[in-house]
Amino acid sequence: MKFSRTSTTLAVATLLLGSATALAAPGQAATPSRFDDGSFEFPTAPANSFTEPGTGQSIGPWQVTSGNVDLIGAGFWQAAEGDQSVDLNGSTAGTIAQTFTTTPGTTYTVTYSLAGNPVVGPTVKTGHADIDGQDFQDFSFNITGKSTTTMGYVGRQFTFVAANATTTLSFASATTGYAGPVIDNVQVLPCKPCPTC
Template identity: 65%
Template sequence: MLAVRACVIAATTVLLAAAGATASAQTVSRFDDGSFENPRAAVNSFNTLTAGQTVGPWGVTAGSVDLIGAGFWQAAEGDQSVDLNGRGPGAVAQTFSTVPGATYTVTYALAGNPGGGPALKTGSALVDGQDFQDFSFNTTGKSFTNMGYVNRQFTFRATGTATVIAFASTTTTGPYGPVVDDVRIERCAPCPPCGNG
């Protein structure tokens, strides 16, 4: 199991490195659409997207993911969300402008697809290909109308003028993975100078 998880993270890291190389040659903008609202999936249904396809400003960088449409299940914010397991484990990533040396806080809503096992869904949040936060969510007792979203948060210091944020599933069995929604990234205000007294 650990070997498979390592392979998923390694594959995601390679794909993120490639995505970062591409992004540096393009215009990079602010972080956008953390609620996965565009494009719209069919109401009460979902679209399966594979590596190389996009979900608005997000790119599918490994495996496949499901873009969940309005009404299919409860969203944390807006109408849509992403199941990080499409046909199997997948990953999404977005490149956005950052200030080198600045600190950023990432918050996101986490749940899991309660439609099938395993009950414990696992994944990782990555920054520039590095695993910043492992996450897990137990879907026992949850349903499409009561997803039970929880908020997760971490901080990172930007090393360049563009940063890649990604979410990858490490749930290796089946199409029922961790669910991510309402991703927000804010630059932390610099600390005030220390007083002399």
Template identity: 70%
Template sequence: MVSARPYVTVIAALGLLGAAAGATQATTSHQHSATSTAKSIHQARGVDDGSFEYPTAPANSFTTVATGGAIGPWTVTRGNVDHIGRGFWQAAERNQSVDLNGGTPGTVAQTFPTTLGTTYSITYALAGNSGGGPTVKTGRVLIDGQTIQDFTFDITGKTFTNMGYVGRQVTFVARSASTTLSFASTTANSAHGPVIDDVVVRAACCSCSCDRGSTGKH
């Protein structure tokens, strides 16, 4: 009589091999999925710290940042700006914001990864420093140094506790693997400029809305 034990042993071994192969395949699939997800997140990340929370500016005050200086991932590329701390005036998102006029009109910029040919939507909250004139603050949004949107904000009736933020939106098509977004003041001869907060960049979609709501120096 031939023993069935060797046959059973072989079947069990094959079963273990099959389970191991399945586990390897599942692990590989999981790793691929995680890699793809990480890649998608990286490509869709947009700008960092769009509400200018880092570093922490002085509470109930501000820090003037000159050309070449940084506000977290943002760089001042022209003139100077005021990095507004918590409590100085109403922020649109969280606690801090930026007045694009320090003592002179300034520009803040950030370079971030993009996918060639993809359309991106930029949304941001806009207000103005109501501490002084002119009544209408002006500025522009630039992509890689080219103006894609001019903006204005009228400070009539606005106060530090009711800044009257409005939502703005503009789109662009990425021309390379990285893109530089800039916000520039065109409000001349004043230390009271347009105020920017809550900047968000994402791959555009048909149903995207620019309505940021009404929230909330010298």
């Protein structure tokens, strides 16, 4: 069963006119700061629908760096946290990235919730999480038995040591077509020092 992409024909600028968190024009990357909006709550996508930002556009502090993705609005399907999530496949496989400040030499933990678009497409959705362009974790999700109301999110985690004063975290789909892995509830936190004995 295919679902309509009619809502994607709305002009993003019109949809989000006047919003401080609107999709940025190509090349307008935000100045790196703390990691933010890991649950993709801003800007607000239409309820029970989605928008499809493409390469060079932004979802709040996230930049679409290749292909396009679907920003899923409240009610379209179950979110892991908050109301919204991101399908890493819009009409094609996409990549989202966020650059944020880090302390060189510090170890950080990345956690996120993973599911897959349960409506159409391949049964197994695949992709990878990257740090500064380096593949840090491959992921896959099987949608068998899943639905829009029971997405079956699983928690994933990995750590990295910051090499620079800024770090770029990205999530990329390796799934063909327009129904890919779903990402939500991304968090990046410095690891706490081990207590002394």
